[in-house]
Amino acid sequence: MKEHLVNAIHQEEERLKELALFIGHHPELGHEEKLASGKLKAELERHGFRVESNVLGLSTSFIASYASPKPGPTVAFLCEYDALPGLGHACGHHLICTMGLGAAVGLKAAIDAVGGVIRVYGTPAEETTGAKVPMAEAGLFDDVDVALMAHPFHRFEKSGSSLAMDALQFEYVGKAAHAAANPQDGVNALDAVLQLFNGVNALRQQLASHVRIHGVITEGGKAPNMIPDYAAARFYVRSANRPYTDETVRKVLRCAEGAALQTGCTLKTSNYEYSYDELRTNEPLSETFTKNLIALGVDPDRIGEGQDHGSLDLGNVSRRCPAIHPYVQVIDEPHMLHTPEFRDLAMTERALEGMLLGAKALAATAFDVIAEPSLLQAIKRAFRQRD
Structure with missing residues (x-):
């Protein structure tokens, strides 16, 4: 069944690459991401998702949903698409949002067979007044079984912590x-x-x-x-x-x-900005993502342990539902995030291929959560124990 979702992403790869490049070439600051959110919403609607815009009155936020005919868990993919002032997409958010969208499209090709709900959260302004904070406070993740996103980087890392x-x-x-x-x-x-x-x-x-x-x-x-x-x-x-x-x-x-x-x-x-909580990585969910990366051909020796890379508004989400934030290699040179070098390399064909790999791993992980009740039980047990 996972072959269906991988093939679905493969069939859409040219559109996904074009989308990522468009957003990368048109950087927009937090809460100004009209072009990015508009493109993402239009693509989700094209794939049969029902899209709610202006969530919580935030003009560039959205929640897109697809419910299969069979009941099942609710899995969420989180999209970020704001740029940095003066640097553009030096944090790779054009890849993050397209990765999340691609994962949702891939999972949709397989979810009707097992049941469940897919949600895609468009979350503006991660770099400043991150929209995940008021979304979490409003309870918009309380009925989500798992929340997934992956971040581009110069190496693979398991989901770790944040400050x-x-x-x-x-x-x-x-x-x-x-x-x-x-x-x-x-x-x-x-x-x-x-x-x-x-x-x-x-x-x-x-x-x-x-x-x-x-x-x-x-x-x-x-x-x-x-x-x-x-x-x-x-x-x-x-x-x-x-x-x-x-x-x-x-x-x-x-x-x-x-x-x-x-x-x-x-x-x-x-x-002057929202307070961010630390990321609480759900270890069973993180292990599942790592297994899927390996199944997709990544050498296990290339996947490092999770590290702290600053502060994330996903931390607030991770207090409401099980969540992960792994790092996926999209460039081969050791340039750090928020640099012109990373920004430029994140627009190359190499980076786009890394983005597609991340989308496939996210979709496969979400499918495992839906298809394996014992895995979801372990994820929820670990989440309760963190509290």
């Missing part, structure tokens, strides 16, 4: 004054931001090694002869899990409050 993350903004308000004529009348907001950075830098020594805190000054004043009455900074605070991230955030907030007290400024704190 939980909070995006914090600190705004200080002081009092303007002439920096030479009457500095004693001013309250320097920039000094507060600098003290915040000093406090955070001192804090690092007392934090676990898996913590990452990095920030920038977004506003530091208008002219050197004026004491700034407003200054602001933005930070990402990350760690291996949500509880430790929350604890670290509380410490960073105290550094910010201390900086306000030292300088006499007032402080406003806020979250």
